[in-house]
Amino acid sequence: MASNERPLRERIARELRERRENGLLRTLDLPGGISLYSNDYLALASDPRLREETIRAIRETGRVGSGGSRLLGGNSEDWERAEMEFAAFAGTEAAIYFSSGYAANVGLLSAVARPDDIVFSDSLNHASLIDGIRLSGARKVIYPHGDFARLEEELDRHRNERGAKFIVTETLFSMEGDFAPLGELAALGRRHGAELIVDEAHAVGVWGPQGRGLAAAAEIEKEALAVVHTCGKALGSAGAFVCSSRVLKEYLVNRARTFVFSTAPPPYLAGQIRAAVRLARGMDAERARLAELARTLREELRGQGFSAGAGASQIVPVIAETNERALAWAEILQEEGFAVRAIRPPTVPEGTARLRFSLTVAITRDEIERLVEACVKARRRTNSGSARSMASRG
Numbered sequence: 026m027a028s029n030e031r032p033l034r035e036r037i038a039r040e041l042r043e044r045r046e047n048g049l050l051r052t053l054d055l056p057g058g059i060s061l062y063s064n065d066y067l068a069l070a071s072d073p074r075l076r077e078e079t080i081r082a083i084r085e086t087g088r089v090g091s092g093g094s095r096l097l098g099g100n101s102e103d104w105e106r107a108e109m110e111f112a113a114f115a116g117t118e119a120a121i122y123f124s125s126g127y128a129a130n131v132g133l134l135s136a137v138a139r140p141d142d143i144v145f146s147d148s149l150n151h152a153s154l155i156d157g158i159r160l161s162g163a164r165k166v167i168y169p170h171g172d173f174a175r176l177e178e179e180l181d182r183h184r185n186e187r188g189a190k191f192i193v194t195e196t197l198f199s200m201e202g203d204f205a206p207l208g209e210l211a212a213l214g215r216r217h218g219a220e221l222i223v224d225e226a227h228a229v230g231v232w233g234p235q236g237r238g239l240a241a242a243a244e245i246e247k248e249a250l251a252v253v254h255t256c257g258k259a260l261g262s263a264g265a266f267v268c269s270s271r272v273l274k275e276y277l278v279n280r281a282r283t284f285v286f287s288t289a290p291p292p293y294l295a296g297q298i299r300a301a302v303r304l305a306r307g308m309d310a311e312r313a314r315l316a317e318l319a320r321t322l323r324e325e326l327r328g329q330g331f332s333a334g335a336g337a338s339q340i341v342p343v344i345a346e347t348n349e350r351a352l353a354w355a356e357i358l359q360e361e362g363f364a365v366r367a368i369r370p371p372t373v374p375e376g377t378a379r380l381r382f383s384l385t386v387a388i389t390r391d392e393i394e395r396l397v398e399a400c401v402k403a404r405r406r407t408n409s410g411s412a413r414s415m416a417s418r419g
């Protein structure tokens with residue numbers, strides 16, 4: 026059949042061509058060099074202790090596949106136990122496991138919010154939160170990142186409207202590396218009768234007492250409607266728990282479509298996650314080292330005149346402003362042996378194209394020093410114009 030009889034296929038090919046031409050094509054290339062985009066913050070994904078516990082779980086659990094959704098034969102004591110233990114870790118009454126953080130956020134938001142409701146959402150929230158809000162049909166009010174005066178104005182403006190109100194935020198923003206002031210947000214929620222939903226994806230395991238997250242650190246974990254903890258980042262595993270009251274858990278078991286209509290992950294994964302949480306709880310020394318590495322990197326970058334954002338976490342942005350400069354810097358850093366990618370609008374606001382360094386405990390002080398030197402070199406080369414042609418190739 027000729028391609029002009031298949032307009033959809035042409036459209037797909039055209040879009041890919043355009044993405045390639047604009048330097049926006051995503052690929053599955055394996056990263057080379059020192060990784061600066063791993064979320065495996067505590068290096069648990071390759072920790073021999075976690076590997077051993079996972080092998081043990083495979084031996085000890087009855088079957089390696091679950092055989093169905095949790096509601097249709099796929100439930101097991103392994104998942105029940107993992108949820109109970111995770112709730113204790115998160116400091117909530119209950120927890121329910123989803124097969125990914127994406128599924129957790131989409132399932133949660135599309136279940137609790139309805140078209141009559143209003144969701145107040147930080148402009149830098151993750152795609153999974155955005156998609157969950159969209160799917161719920163609720164009205165969305167996006168407030169500029171971290172602008173709580175504006176959020177309060179918006180809450181005020183919608184004071185007399187019917188329907189439930191939600192404030193939705195990440196606790197550690199994945200592109201900016203800064204923290205949401207959860208105490209302040211909880212107080213706003215209280216004043217305006219809005220429910221708080223927080224996503225701890227980049228904080229769990231790394232921040233809070235025993236790595237229990239920032240909601241636990243701010244002591245708002247029980248007050249929030251739901252706290253989402255993912256297991257694919259610092260916990261070195263996969264999936265996510267929505268941590269909440271027992272009543273909300275029961276509601277999600279009934280209404281969260283990404284839970285109801287999806288096969289339960291294999292029971293041994295529950296064993297792996299339980300082990301990862303036990304290990305993560307005891308990793309205060311690693312958390313301190315990671316915080317120290319991040320502090321050093323920020324200080325040295327700022328000392329060299331770079332803008333490294335306002336955050337204080339293990340995620341360190343280096344603002345290049347223009348797409349061309351971000352691409353050129355990324356290319357130079359790759360030549361210097363660092364696996365890093367440029368992040369550009371619309372993922373981040375216009376004029377703030379950047380490199381994003383995601384630090385893990387596997388990185389050494391020496392590598393941090395070399396990274397700063399490589400950034401200085403990249404800036405020098407782009408300033409001298411030698412990278413202009415390189416950027417146009419990107």
Ligand SMILES: Cc1ncc(COP(=O)(O)O)c(C=O)c1O
Nearest residue numbers: 125126127151153199226255257
């Ligand atoms: C803030 C945030 N929430 C949720 C997710 C999705 O989690 P998962 O990768 O487990 O689907 C991510 C993933 O990058 C994230 O950064």
